[in-house]
Amino acid sequence: MDRQPPPRPAYELPAPDALGAAVDQALSADRDAHERLGRVMAVATAAGVRDILTGYRPGLPFDAAKLELVEGEDGSLFPTGRYWTLTGAARTFTEDVGETEAGNALHDLSGWTAFLDDNTRDVWRPLCDERPDRDGRPMFALDLLRAASLAYDPPGLAAPDAAHGPMVEVTVCANERDHYLALVDPADQRDGYVRPWFDLPTVHRIAADTQRDAAKYGHGSIDTVHILHGKVNDTRHAVVMVVTWMHLGGEKQQQAVEVLQPNTDGRYAVGGHPWCWYVLSDDLTPLIPFRPDAGWPVVS
Structure with a gap:
């Protein structure tokens, strides 16, 4: 049986240039959204550590510089319960607030760190030191001071050779x-x-x-x-x-x-x-x- 050519297109599509522009715009918006998500969740993680150590009283002093995170099979990061003070001393949340309170707090903190994944890696990875693997899983130490200083929205990028002010x-x-x-x-x-x-x-x-x-x-x-x-x-x-x-x-x-x-x-x-x-x-x-x-x- 001879195959007859179709009399008309099966469906209509936008002009190729318009579709290409829409794809570029959507991908750019997706990248921007992931960057903002990574920034916000990095700040939220730093805030979560503060809340654990201060009993959710932000005005109290606390001492935490880095947070240990383990990368799960899906690429998301999760807190192990270990952190380092400003002097480099290693501590655990269990030592500070007790096993039950620490367990509940880590569950809540994981809700933020789970968003630090492959989609937001360009944000969180520069804030981390790589630690030796544990049980075959990548380990990181998140710099809490740098995470806390992030702005929610990424500023516009300046051209590398743009005119600069006094140096x-x-x-x-x-x-x-x-x-x-x-x-x-x-x-x-x-x-x-x-x-x-x-x-x-x-x-x-x-x-x-x-x-x-x-x-x-x-x-x-x-x-x-x-x-x-x-x-x-x-x-x-x-x-x-x-x-x-x-x-x-x-x-x-x-x-x-x-x-x-x-x-x-x-x-x-x-x-x-x-x-x-x-x-x-x-x-x-x-x-x-x-x-x-x-x-x-x-x-x-």
């Missing part, structure tokens, strides 16, 4: 260990974290440190910096790249490698705001947000 020289850190000199614009902050600009020798140090950490802890948890050198027409050039390994193999794989452009002073904004760089005082106290006093020297 000051500071010492910055992003991992509580490695410190670097940089220039920052105090007005260019997101959630209290700065966008530092490094000279090329410092970028070499950052490259060596990130590659060392990736070799030690795994590339899935560390962005690495790489520098290529070459000569064109007797002029030497440097190419600075950042590799976000966790994006490889996923829907963001095309964003996994970023080539950084230097500013007019030949400095590079390695990591930018997403790395959560913070300024250190002379005694290495984190200054989040960074509010330089009137005597802080302006470089440019």
